[in-house]
Every structure is written in C-alpha cells, then in structure tokens.
Amino acid sequence: MVDDILRTPGAVRDAERWTAHNYHPLPVVISSADGAWLTDVDGRRYLDFLAGYSALNFGHRHPQLIAAAHAQLDRLTLTSRAFIHDQFADFCRELAELCGKDLVLPMNTGAEAVETGIKVARKWGYQVKGVAAGQANIVVAEGNFHGRTTTIVSFSTDEDARADFGPYTPGFTVVPYGDLDALAAAIDENTVAVLLEPIQGEQGVVVPPEGYLPGVRRVCTERDVLFIADEIQSGLGRTGATFACDHEGVVPDMYLLGKALGGGIVPVSAVAANADVLGVLKPGQHGSTFGGNPLACAVAIEVVRLLATGEFQRRSAELGERLRAGLEGLVGKGLVEVRVRGLWAGLDIDPALMSGREACERLMERGVLVKDTHGSTIRLAPPLVVTEEEIDLAVAQLAAVLAG
Structure with missing residues (x-):
C-alpha cells in the first residue's frame, strides 16, 4: 500500500485488520455505484473498468435486474x-x-x-x-x-x-x-x-x-x-x-x-x-x-x-472496436502489446516503465479503476453499458499515466 494515495486510511486499515490477506485490493473504499460508475466514501467518482471480473456485465444496479430482485425478495x-x-x-x-x-x-x-x-x-x-x-x-x-x-x-x-x-x-x-x-x-x-x-x-x-x-x-x-x-x-x-x-x-x-x-x-x-x-x-x-x-x-x-435480445452482444462488439483502436494507438507509447476481444482487453505495459500494480494505482488517482494480473499486465473489462465517451475517457487517462 502507498499511504500517500489513501483517501480513507481508517476504512482501508480496518478492512486489513479484520480480514485474512488473501487479496491485495486497491486502497479505495466504495460506498455506492450506478451503471459504469463507482463512488467512494468521500464522494469521489470512479469509472469502473473491471466490472467485478465480468460479474457486472450489465453495470451496477441495472434497473431490470434490481426490480426482479426486489420483487422476489418480497415473496x-x-x-x-x-x-x-x-x-x-x-x-x-x-x-x-x-x-x-x-x-x-x-x-x-x-x-x-x-x-x-x-x-x-x-x-x-x-x-x-x-x-x-x-x-x-x-x-x-x-x-x-x-x-x-x-x-x-x-x-x-x-x-x-x-x-x-x-x-x-x-x-x-x-x-x-x-x-x-x-x-x-x-x-x-x-x-x-x-x-x-x-x-x-x-x-x-x-x-x-x-x-x-x-x-x-x-x-x-x-x-x-x-x-x-x-x-x-x-x-x-x-x-x-x-x-x-x-x-x-x-x-x-x-x-x-x-x-x-x-x-x-x-x-x-x-x-x-x-x-x-x-x-x-x-x-x-x-x-x-x-x-x-x-x-x-x-x-x-x-x-x-x-x-x-442480442443488444449487449452488439454493444460489446461495436464498442470493443472503439476500445481496440484507442489502445492500439498506445502501442510503442508505453504499451508493448494489446489483446482485445469485445469489451475485454489485456495490456502489457513496458516493464521498464512501471508494474501493473503501479499502473492501476496511478489510474485510480485519475478516477479509473482497473486490475493488474501478472507482472506488468493489466486487464480492462468495462460493463457493457459503458458509453463511447467513457471509453475515450479511460483510454485518455491511461495515455496520461503511460506518458508519466
């Protein structure tokens, strides 16, 4: 953990105090979410480009899904x-x-x-x-x-x-x-x-x-x-x-x-x-x-x-091409390789530049949440409800991080 980027040190440290350390989460404490956006306990918003490892393909609190859950909870x-x-x-x-x-x-x-x-x-x-x-x-x-x-x-x-x-x-x-x-x-x-x-x-x-x-x-x-x-x-x-x-x-x-x-x-x-x-x-x-x-x-x-309906499959395919174009433009500018299929991407960062963890922390500072995997590789998996503007925002923030 890097204490100078902790916005909620008490909540983060309490979480570490009372749980087994089988995860190494980013130091952010989320309190609410909607669509492709998360909000922390201090009110700062973040673009979610992890989507719960694809568990949130339809975004946070999709109205149709929430309505089904509420109706069933009452029965x-x-x-x-x-x-x-x-x-x-x-x-x-x-x-x-x-x-x-x-x-x-x-x-x-x-x-x-x-x-x-x-x-x-x-x-x-x-x-x-x-x-x-x-x-x-x-x-x-x-x-x-x-x-x-x-x-x-x-x-x-x-x-x-x-x-x-x-x-x-x-x-x-x-x-x-x-x-x-x-x-x-x-x-x-x-x-x-x-x-x-x-x-x-x-x-x-x-x-x-x-x-x-x-x-x-x-x-x-x-x-x-x-x-x-x-x-x-x-x-x-x-x-x-x-x-x-x-x-x-x-x-x-x-x-x-x-x-x-x-x-x-x-x-x-x-x-x-x-x-x-x-x-x-x-x-x-x-x-x-x-x-x-x-x-x-x-x-x-x-x-x-x-x-x-096929709507979400089409969105993923179409928006995935926009994501691909943006990411491929960063190859040679801090990215070594990108792999994209729909709204799912693996990015290999030049290890001389930073580790995957460091990239995630710097992106978090810029309001985008992603997750690293091995070494200098990070994954992007935005909810399928993400917009073109939100994809462009995430790519722009990544470009800024890679540029230092």
Missing part, C-alpha cells in the same frame, strides 16, 4: 432443492435455450461450476465411454484459471494459487495453451474431457490462435472426449458474442457459466449440456443448498432475457 428467497419453486423451471429452460442445450444444473460460484463439470465428465467417462474405474483423466491448459478449490489448484500452473496446498488431486494432464498437437497427443483411452477457457482471462486476456478451438472440437469428437468450455468470465456478452466460442462457430459439449449470470446481485453459476451428458447424474450424487434458489433464479432469468 420467496430460499427453498433448497428439496422442493421446486416457481422460478426454477423458467430459469433452467431459458438458459438451456440460450445455450442450445437440453439441461441446466444451477450452482452458486464459478468454482462450483468447474467442480461440477469435472464430476460430470468423470461419471460420463465411466458410465458412457467405459473408462476403467478410477482411471479417468482430463486435459487442461497451462496458464489456466478455473478457480481455487483444492482440486482446481491441483492443475494450476500459477504457483501463487497452487504452492503449499498439496497433496494435489490426480487425474489431470497439462498441455501448452493454443498447441493443438500437444493437446491431441495428451489424449489417451482414459481421457474423458478437455477443459479450456476459450480466452484465458486471468492470464491477461490471451486469445488462442485462429483455428485452435475448432481443432479442439474436432479432436474431441474424433476421440470421444467431452469438450468443456469454461465461459465463466468470457461468456454472456463479454467478448461481443453470447459465448467466446461463438467467434469460431464452436459448440462445446458443456458450458460452464457464472459471474455475469447473477447480474452483479447474487452469485449464480450453471452447467449446461445435453441429456446424454448431464443425464448421468442421479439424485443424491451432486447438489447445493443454495444452488438454483428463488432469488438467484429470478435475477438470472432477467439476465438471460437481456442477452436474448
């Missing part, structure tokens, strides 16, 4: 899956239709969706493919980020996420991201799935080579292996399409969804797949007390309906 919030509530079927049906799949399994967090996908793939492998008991393996990619449970960090290549959390869960083979030959070579008779992010967000919005995802789809089909797409960050309009896989016309066997599905109001995640895959689960084999609860479903129904 019913939780039943557990021991009973059926009146929002459940509509949510599952409308999300399944958006995904083009038969079935949906609702959960709460992204990590839970990933764990669910792993369990389903293994069970499918044993019951449908005929893999010998206890031998199932899943191929994953270097640089992945699928969550931080003990199973998921077992196949992470990020030592911050992985180190000292062993013993590690077996059953995973790690290959270089974007290398189709390595992926194909890693598949054997016991492989049940390939689990990939169509764009690696935590790694710095890394877009795979053209043709890679169609190649993965082809190999999985030929080798009788499930293709699981982790679209928890990349999905639901972020990249200028409903799913990042859509850019190359690829349909995975299983979508893992989360973040934006809860509208920035409640945690909601889901697995979507056809009946020949999700149908392997039987009562008692998987579940969650809060998964698919009435409040979550009521909000998520409205999220799906917002996406069904």
Whole structure:
C-alpha cells in the first residue's frame, strides 16, 4: 500500500485488520455505484473498468435486474432443492435455450461450476465411454484459471494459487495453451474431457490462435472426449458474442457459466449440456443448498432475457472496436502489446516503465479503476453499458499515466 494515495486510511486499515490477506485490493473504499460508475466514501467518482471480473456485465444496479430482485425478495428467497419453486423451471429452460442445450444444473460460484463439470465428465467417462474405474483423466491448459478449490489448484500452473496446498488431486494432464498437437497427443483411452477457457482471462486476456478451438472440437469428437468450455468470465456478452466460442462457430459439449449470470446481485453459476451428458447424474450424487434458489433464479432469468435480445452482444462488439483502436494507438507509447476481444482487453505495459500494480494505482488517482494480473499486465473489462465517451475517457487517462 502507498499511504500517500489513501483517501480513507481508517476504512482501508480496518478492512486489513479484520480480514485474512488473501487479496491485495486497491486502497479505495466504495460506498455506492450506478451503471459504469463507482463512488467512494468521500464522494469521489470512479469509472469502473473491471466490472467485478465480468460479474457486472450489465453495470451496477441495472434497473431490470434490481426490480426482479426486489420483487422476489418480497415473496420467496430460499427453498433448497428439496422442493421446486416457481422460478426454477423458467430459469433452467431459458438458459438451456440460450445455450442450445437440453439441461441446466444451477450452482452458486464459478468454482462450483468447474467442480461440477469435472464430476460430470468423470461419471460420463465411466458410465458412457467405459473408462476403467478410477482411471479417468482430463486435459487442461497451462496458464489456466478455473478457480481455487483444492482440486482446481491441483492443475494450476500459477504457483501463487497452487504452492503449499498439496497433496494435489490426480487425474489431470497439462498441455501448452493454443498447441493443438500437444493437446491431441495428451489424449489417451482414459481421457474423458478437455477443459479450456476459450480466452484465458486471468492470464491477461490471451486469445488462442485462429483455428485452435475448432481443432479442439474436432479432436474431441474424433476421440470421444467431452469438450468443456469454461465461459465463466468470457461468456454472456463479454467478448461481443453470447459465448467466446461463438467467434469460431464452436459448440462445446458443456458450458460452464457464472459471474455475469447473477447480474452483479447474487452469485449464480450453471452447467449446461445435453441429456446424454448431464443425464448421468442421479439424485443424491451432486447438489447445493443454495444452488438454483428463488432469488438467484429470478435475477438470472432477467439476465438471460437481456442477452436474448442480442443488444449487449452488439454493444460489446461495436464498442470493443472503439476500445481496440484507442489502445492500439498506445502501442510503442508505453504499451508493448494489446489483446482485445469485445469489451475485454489485456495490456502489457513496458516493464521498464512501471508494474501493473503501479499502473492501476496511478489510474485510480485519475478516477479509473482497473486490475493488474501478472507482472506488468493489466486487464480492462468495462460493463457493457459503458458509453463511447467513457471509453475515450479511460483510454485518455491511461495515455496520461503511460506518458508519466
């Protein structure tokens, strides 16, 4: 922390005093928000170019989503899956239709969706493919980020996420991201799935080579292996399409969804797949007390309906081109490389200039909030309700920071 930029040192220090230090937040204390803007406890406004790691694709307090939450809060919030509530079927049906799949399994967090996908793939492998008991393996990619449970960090290549959390869960083979030959070579008779992010967000919005995802789809089909797409960050309009896989016309066997599905109001995640895959689960084999609860479903129904119009996907695609143009103009002026897909960008800053953390702190001083990832890389992910003027403002502030 840099004390000379702390506007609310008491609140920041209190937060650090009473919580485990598993995060290193920027020293700003937010008290309210609307659309693409945040306001701190001292009344200063900030342009939000992180959007809760894409959990706030529709901006802060979207009126349609807030109205759905308020209406549901007055009626019913939780039943557990021991009973059926009146929002459940509509949510599952409308999300399944958006995904083009038969079935949906609702959960709460992204990590839970990933764990669910792993369990389903293994069970499918044993019951449908005929893999010998206890031998199932899943191929994953270097640089992945699928969550931080003990199973998921077992196949992470990020030592911050992985180190000292062993013993590690077996059953995973790690290959270089974007290398189709390595992926194909890693598949054997016991492989049940390939689990990939169509764009690696935590790694710095890394877009795979053209043709890679169609190649993965082809190999999985030929080798009788499930293709699981982790679209928890990349999905639901972020990249200028409903799913990042859509850019190359690829349909995975299983979508893992989360973040934006809860509208920035409640945690909601889901697995979507056809009946020949999700149908392997039987009562008692998987579940969650809060998964698919009435409040979550009521909000998520409205999220799906917002996406069904195509408006937000179009906004992301069109405004993403404006963002790309602005950022590419800064290459050679402090930026080494930019990667943009829709309203999602990874920026590599010249490490001789500053670290990613330093860039975020300086942008915060100028009223723009973003987040660094590894080294001198930062990510931009504004809400899809952002305007052209707000994009231009953020790019201008970044240019000023890079210019010193």
